[in-house]
Amino acid sequence: MAESFIFSIAESLITKLASRAYQEASRVVGVYDDLQDLKTSLSYVKAVLLDAEQKQEQNHELREWLKQIKLVFYDAENLLDEVDCESLRKQLRITHKHKVGGFFSSSNPLLFRYKISQRIKEIRKRLDRVAADRDKFGLQTIAVDRRVVHRRELTYSHVVESDVIGRDHDKAKIVKLLMEPSLNNNAGSKDISVIPIVGIGGLGKTTLAKLVFNDKRINESFPLKMWVCVSDEFDIKQLIIKIINAATLNGTTSGDAHVVQQTLKDLDIEQLQYLLRNKLAGQKFLLVLDDVWSEDRAKWIELRDLIKAGGAEGSKIVVTTRSYSVASIMGTVPFHDLQDLSFEESLSLFVKWAFKGREEEKYPNLVMIGKEIVRKCKGVPLAIRTLASLLFSKYEINVWESLRDDEIWNLPQKKDDILPALKLSYDQMPSYLRKCFAMFSLFPKDFEFQSHGVHALWRAAGLLPSPSKNETSLDIANRYLSELMSRSFLENVSDVSTYYYFFIHDLVHDLAQYVANDDYQLISSENPNIPENVLHLSFTELDLFSKSFKLNLSSVRTILFPFGIEKAGNEDLLTTWVSTCKYLRYLDLRDSTFETLPRSISKLKHLRFLSLRNNRRIRKLPASICTLQNLEELHLRGCVELETLPKKLRNLINLQRISITSKQSVLPEGDIAKLGSLKYLDIYACDNLESAFVGVKLSALRFLRIMRCKNLKSLPLDTHHFPQLEQFTVDECGNFELSDGHEDMNSVLRLTTIYFSMVVNFPYSLQGYANTLQTLVFAKCYELEVLPEWLLNMTSLKYLHIWNCPKLMSLPNGIPRLTALEVLRIQNCPELYRKYQPHVGEYWHQISHIKHADIRKTWRSR
Incomplete structure (x- = not known):
């Protein structure tokens, strides 16, 4: 796949150079005129980039030309970042001119201006040299990207049966098999019954399994239901953890489940086997193993034997896979071969996603073109839904004809290949x-x-x-x-x-991998190669990253570890990372075991995001971390051994979000209050903290979350301390009490979201938020029996979420008075589920008018 992002890069560079804030910054640094000349050169090239991107597929020389421009653009981005950083340093000097001392003594403004001016001229020369070749490609000027997105209303729930077309027969067949006592070929066999569902990608195997999983008859027949996504790796230990976690999920929220999974990772295989047997002991269960690829029969037999050792008679497993070999290895009955949708079913699905209501009746010509597009989708629901979504609210015949006649349909394709349909939708993205x-x-x-x-x-x-x-x-x-x-x-x-x-x-x-090309790379044992000039790197294993330093990674901007880096504790290695990847913007070191950070961290002046989340060994941060003026997010949540936050925290003047875990009994509130850009503050497991922010004003803060601070008793929740606060969360703070002292209604915050967890007493003064509150959450309020009476006064409330409140018996009778309420979500509340279950609950009629009512017995299945 050739480059597809160059126009966007040019646009962002020019927009930045044209902005008033950046022009002021460039004047402060003294390179305004040089940068305006650069903007002129960028504009000249940008004018033909959209046409070049559209023609590059058939022209190798044009692709190489765009690649050269891209490299110049990336250097320009790095340069503009350095100007930003120098401007912030100057701003800090002015703000704290008597206090910063030698903090920035290494920065010489005159020398910086000279070096930057020289680099700007060099970038302009390179750009002008490449741009001189634009005319030989016969490119047209297209100044504006006119691709737009037409949004449709979305819901955030599990699969809605009415949205699924053409799978009623398949569902009925699977449910019937699951309801039978035994499916094994050998009479008297104790082997667990396994039903495979087989089909190509995008056909709807997972959707069918979810329809079955959520069927009322299945809920009644299987007291324990577990959903596990297997995917590429068939790692026995990880699968046991997932199964235990899925079983535990029946009584927890998602946040709790992640904590459980983190704990399980520390156990060995023998301990996990014991836990698994105990979880399944004597229970009739349904286990869905979604998206299985491995054809290793020995591994399957090992897992199967562990599973069947615990469950009761009648337990069953449903497997979804694209592989007939997998189905043969795992199944105890003939597999269910999921077929393509018929043309009529395909057209019905297409119309449902391309038009509103019965709108298609107004556009018969579009429906005729739609029929031709549907035939190209070969009965695959994902392809149909994707293209229909692309055409939603577009009524121009030429748009539909262009999609139907696109050359991508003529490219050589594998059997059942739906990538062209998805690529068409991607090509229409802005x-x-x-x-x-x-x-x-x-x-x-x-x-x-x-x-x-x-x-x-x-x-x-x-x-x-x-x-x-x-x-x-x-x-x-x-x-x-x-x-x-x-x-x-x-x-x-x-x-x-x-x-x-x-x-x-x-x-x-x-x-995503097809279009990402060499700029974005996920490195794994299956794909260990790192391309030259890569920008964004992700590693599934720490060892793969350690081995990569024989390469030149000076261009890298992102380093992340999707699964964390639990065993990373080599400070020398970290020092090497810092010195090698000088243009880093994003560094995620969560779950690491570094005891310190190198002082040289200050060299990462482009860094915007740094996470040390859940590092349980680090005790102190170097003072040099406070020289990172570009830093926007700093995550220290779960750093339980961190003794103090670094001094001069106030120097992080660009910081917008910070999460804190510290042993301090008093936070550096004065420094935090000086963070003028701070919008998000998370205080987590600060066990020695009893009160916070009394007499301190956080003028820009919009989101405040206090979690697991067991000794925190008070917090001044008013406009004097938090004038811009919109969202407030208090979660598992057993000694925290909400004040009932808002006698002056002018001091009441303009909160739009409140999240209560493990709280029972709700002061009446909260009615002061009646005109602003849009989202209200009650989570893990285990002793809560009645919702607060002021709830019915919340005239602006749009979203009401209630999770894990087992003693809550009912909703207020006057809930129809909440006329603005659009979404009601109830999970893990057995009495509420019984009474308000959609269509069958005794009190369903009281909430049936709500646009999106999602009432579930347990948490989501995946």
Whole structure:
């Protein structure tokens, strides 16, 4: 795949150079005129890039020309970052001119200006030299990327049966098999029954399994249900952990489950086997093993024997796989061969996703073209849904004809290949969305993404534009994710109020890797090679990263470990990383065991994101970390041995998010208050903290989360201390009491989201948020029996989430008064599930008017 991101890079460079903030920064540093000349050169090249990107597939020389331009652009990005950093240093000198002393003594403004001016001229020369060749390719000027995204309304729930077309017969057959006492070929056999579902990628195997998994008859017949995504690796230990975790998930929230899984990783295989047998002992269970690839029969027999040692008679396993060999190895009955949708079913699915309501009746010409597109999709639901989503709310005949007649359909294809359909949808993405999508290639298949984590990665990589006055970069990231959802590129989305989890289909992951090329690389034992000039690197194993340093990685901007780096404790190795990857923007060292960070960390002046999350050995951070003026996120959550936060924290003037775990009884509140860009503050497991931020004003803070601070008693929740606060979370703080002292309603915050966990007493003063509160969450309130009476006064409430409140007996009778309520989500609340179960619960009629009512017995299945 040739380059696809160059226009977007040019656009972001020019936008940055044209912005008032950057022009002011360049004047401060003294290179304004030089940078405006660079903007002129960039604009000249940018004018033909869209046409070049569209023609590059058939022209090798043009692809090489674009590759040379890309390298110049990346150098320009690094240079503009350095100007930003120098501007921030000057700003800090002015703000703390009597206090910083020799903190920045190594920086000489005159020398910096001279060096930067020389580099700008060199970049311009290179760019002008390459740009001189543009005319020989006959490129047209296309100044604006007119590809747009038409959004459709989205829901964040598990599979909705009414959205699935053409699988009723398949579902009925699988359910019937599961309801039978025994399916084994040998009478009297104690082997567990295994039902394989086989089909090509994108055909809907997982969707069918989920329909079965969530069927009411299955719920009644199998007290224990477990869903495990297997994917590429068939690692026995990891699968046992997943099965135990899935069994545990029946009584926990997602956050608790991650804690359980972290603990299980520390156990050996013998201990895990014992736990597994205890979890399954005497229980009739249904286990779904989704997306199995391994044809290693010995490994399957080993896992099967462990599983059947615990369960009760009648327990069953459903397996989804693309491989007939896997089905033959694992199945105890003939596999269920999932077929393509018929043409009529395919067309029905296409119409459902391409039009609103019965809108198709107004556009018979479009439906005729749609029929031709549907035939090209070969009955594969993922391909149909993706292309239909692409055409949603587009009514121009030429747009539909262009999709139907695209040359990509004529390329040589493997049997049942649906990549062309997905690639067509990708080709219609706006340029800004393409680079964001390619970032998904840095993660393994079946990875569970979290929206905040994706936002941090995109922002650190410079993929998000500067937010306008009334939005944040998180708002922009969520908008981008919504656009990807509307194209059916995200699935299994689970909204947990302040963020959400999601997955991407294996074939969508294949597409991300296909378009990512050499800029983005996931390094694994199967793919250990690192391309030259790579920008973003992800490693499944620490050893693979250690071996990579014989290469020149000076261009690398991102280093992440999707599974963490538990055994990384070599400080010398870390020092090597810091000195080698001088352009790093994103460094994720979570789960590491480093006892210190090198003082040379200060050399990473481009760094925007640094995580030491769950490092249980580090005691102190070097003072030099506070020279990282570009740093936007610093994560110290779970650093339980950290004695103090570094002095001069206030010098991180660009910091927008910090999560803290510390042994301090008093946080450096004065320093934190001086962080003028700080919008997100997480205080986690600070066991010695009793009170916080009394008399201190955090003027820019919008999101405050306090978790597991067992001795915290008070926090001044008012406009004097937190004038911009929008979201507040208190989670597992047993001694914390909400004040009932808001007598002056002018001091009440303009909160839009409140998240309560393990809280029972809710002061009446919270009615002060009636006109602003949009999201309210009650989680793990184990003793809560009645919801607070002020709830019915929340006239602006849109989202109400209730999780793990086992003693909560009912919802308020007046809940229809909450006219703004759009989403009601209830999980792990047995009495509420029984009474408000959709369509069959005694009180379902009281909430049936709510647009999205998601009432589940347990947490999501995947």
